[in-house]
Each structure stands twice: as C-alpha cells, then as structure tokens.
Amino acid sequence: MILPFIKPFRLQERDTVAVIAPASPPNLDNLERGIEFLQGLGLNVIRGKSLTNINGYLAGTDEERLQDLHEAFLDPEVKAIICACGGYGTGRIAATIDYEMIRHHPKIFWGYSDITFLHTAIRQEAGLVTFHGPMLGSDIGKEDTHPLSKKCFQQIFQPTEWSYTEDISPLEVLVEGKADGPLVGGNLSLLVSTLGTKFEIDTKDKLLLIEDVNEEPRAVDRMLNQLYMAGKLDDASGMVIGDFADCIPKRDLSLALHEVIDHYVKLANKPAMKDFQMGHCNPQIAVPLGVQATLDTTEKKLSVDSGLM
Known part of the structure; x- marks a missing residue:
C-alpha cells in the first residue's frame, strides 16, 4: 500500500x-551537552524512561525502548522526538511498533545511523516524513561539533526549501544527469538489513541516499552488490552518496573505496554525485527524508523540499 x-x-x-535512545546507550557526558544545546534553542526537553538504561549494547530491553518511542509519539505535549545516538537495536523493535498510532500522531522524528531502520519503517508503514540528522550523544554533544551541524536544527523551526551546493563541500559527479523523486535511504548497512523483511527499502523512482562508517571496501562492495542484485539501484531515479567515514582497507590486497562505489553507481547508470557531508562526519548536514528532491549534476546541486507543514 x-x-x-x-x-x-x-x-x-x-x-x-x-x-530517546531506541538503539544503543549514549555517551552520558555528550548527551547532557546535547540536551543543553536543545534547551539553548528555547525548547523544553523531557527524557525517555530508558534513556540511560544499559542492556549490553542496547539502551534497555526491547520493551523499554519501544515504550519510550510509543509514549513520545502519544504524548500531546511532545512536538518532536530527537534520538540520542545510534549503535544497534532499532531493527529489533520495528515489527512491534504501532505505525497506525504514529500516522495519527505525526511529529518530527530526528536521527541517523541505526535510526535508518526506523526512518524506512516509519515512512513506509506510517507515511511520515522524518529527518536524517546529527544526534545528541554522538554528534551535537561533542566539544568539536561543527557549527553547521548545529545550524541544521533551524530547519525544524521554519518550513523552507533548501539546496546543497559546493558552497558546503566539493561534490564529484559520477553519472551526469538530472533526477528527482522523494529522497530516501541513510546508512547502507541498515538499508541492506531491511531486504527480505516487510520493511524492505522501496527505491522505485526515488533518490537514494547512502552513507556508512567503519566498513572495509569489501564490506561496502558486498552491501552495494546486494542492493544492486535486489534491483534497488536500478529502481532509484538517482543516487546521493554521503560520507563513508573510516571505510578503509585493513588488509594489503583491496580495492579502494572510490573504486567500489564508482563501480556500482556506474552499473546502475543513474544520475549520481558523491561527497555530500551527510552521515558520520563533521559537519553533518541534516535532510528530511520522504520529501521531493532534485539532483542536478550540471549545477552540482541537490534541492530538497521542506519537511514541515
């Protein structure tokens, strides 16, 4: 449907x-600085009950993290939900989320990395536009956070269309052309983990954003090959290649990362540019997912509709 x-x-x-922390537990010092940042924007902040819980690599049990997510969407006083960090764990709760409830209580939902699974599931099951952007414990609360990462939060106060150009960072054209469609995607590892599930990423006639961190080129190769064989790259109208932080070989014999990415992008042969500062990078540029966007390689520009009413 x-x-x-x-x-x-x-x-x-x-x-x-x-x-809330729907995946792993956040760094507490960074979290507190991140919350202070939100308060400095004039916002009132409440904390999920399991925000500081630790259950191995999870921020509490699946039931506790699910409850925090549901309560945040149900609370009429809450106007936005900001994730503390990624890590691992959102896929464990995806099948038990009440998407119909989310559809009837739409609000800003913000995060990235492991939160990619929730972005995909919430968009496809509830139809809600969400925001792929820096989080409190893993980004905003760090002492060296770039001002541009913090400035990105202004887009959730004001509905405006915006463009990513080389004024932000140099961009490299991989396949020339112009493409448009809803912007979808996020972390490559999490996108691949949706394949074969009811939450399988739908890329048909959409601009696909991908990024990742700490993956060797051969791992990136494996994941892009899986997306390619599943038809997800061919289905996409174009590709937006974000940051691939620390994705370097750990062995003597290896392809370079750019060789891997270029290979699959050119196989798909859809308009594509890379080196967008989106992902595990500093600065990190936030972007709404699910809204109409246009990628133009001639102008070297990604234009994105507002994600807000």
Whole structure:
C-alpha cells in the first residue's frame, strides 16, 4: 500500500521535545551537552524512561525502548522526538511498533545511523516524513561539533526549501544527469538489513541516499552488490552518496573505496554525485527524508523540499 506522506508541524520556542535512545546507550557526558544545546534553542526537553538504561549494547530491553518511542509519539505535549545516538537495536523493535498510532500522531522524528531502520519503517508503514540528522550523544554533544551541524536544527523551526551546493563541500559527479523523486535511504548497512523483511527499502523512482562508517571496501562492495542484485539501484531515479567515514582497507590486497562505489553507481547508470557531508562526519548536514528532491549534476546541486507543514 502506498501512503500519502505526512509532514510534521514546525517547532516553536518553548515547545517540548522528547529525547530517546531506541538503539544503543549514549555517551552520558555528550548527551547532557546535547540536551543543553536543545534547551539553548528555547525548547523544553523531557527524557525517555530508558534513556540511560544499559542492556549490553542496547539502551534497555526491547520493551523499554519501544515504550519510550510509543509514549513520545502519544504524548500531546511532545512536538518532536530527537534520538540520542545510534549503535544497534532499532531493527529489533520495528515489527512491534504501532505505525497506525504514529500516522495519527505525526511529529518530527530526528536521527541517523541505526535510526535508518526506523526512518524506512516509519515512512513506509506510517507515511511520515522524518529527518536524517546529527544526534545528541554522538554528534551535537561533542566539544568539536561543527557549527553547521548545529545550524541544521533551524530547519525544524521554519518550513523552507533548501539546496546543497559546493558552497558546503566539493561534490564529484559520477553519472551526469538530472533526477528527482522523494529522497530516501541513510546508512547502507541498515538499508541492506531491511531486504527480505516487510520493511524492505522501496527505491522505485526515488533518490537514494547512502552513507556508512567503519566498513572495509569489501564490506561496502558486498552491501552495494546486494542492493544492486535486489534491483534497488536500478529502481532509484538517482543516487546521493554521503560520507563513508573510516571505510578503509585493513588488509594489503583491496580495492579502494572510490573504486567500489564508482563501480556500482556506474552499473546502475543513474544520475549520481558523491561527497555530500551527510552521515558520520563533521559537519553533518541534516535532510528530511520522504520529501521531493532534485539532483542536478550540471549545477552540482541537490534541492530538497521542506519537511514541515
């Protein structure tokens, strides 16, 4: 079933936002600085009950993290949900989320990395536009966070279209052309983990964003090959290649990362550019997912509609 996309409402000063950890436990020092950042934007912050819980590599049990997510969407005072960090764990709760409830209580949902699974599931099951952007414990709370990463939060206060050009970072054209469609995707590892499930990423006539971290070129090769064989690269209207931080060989015999990415992008032969500062990078540029976007390699520009009502 194809759902019409729902844009959440913009934030206003003194609105309440919920901070949750639906995957791994956050660095507590960074988390506190991140919460102070949100408060400095004039927002009231409430914390999920399991925000500081530790269950191995998970921030509490699946039931606790699911409860935090549900309560945040159900609470009428909460206008946005900001994830503390990624790590691992969102795929474990995806099948038990009440997507119908989310559809009837739309609000801003923000995060990236392991949160990619939730971006994909929430968009495809509830039709909600979500935001792929830096998180509190893993990005904003760090002492060396780039001002551009913090500035990206302004887009959830004001509905505006925006463009990514070489004023932000140099971009390399891999396949020339112009493509448009809803922007989808996120972390490559998590996108691949949706394949074969009810949450399998739908890339048909969409711009596909990919990024990753700490994966050897051969691992990136394996994942891109799987997406390619599953038809996801051919289905996409174009590709937006984000940051692949520390994706370097750990063995003597290896292809270079750029050789791997270029190979699959050119196999798909859809308009594509790389080196967008989106992903595990500093600065990190936030972007709404599920909204209409246009990639133009002649102008070296990605234009994205507002993600807000």
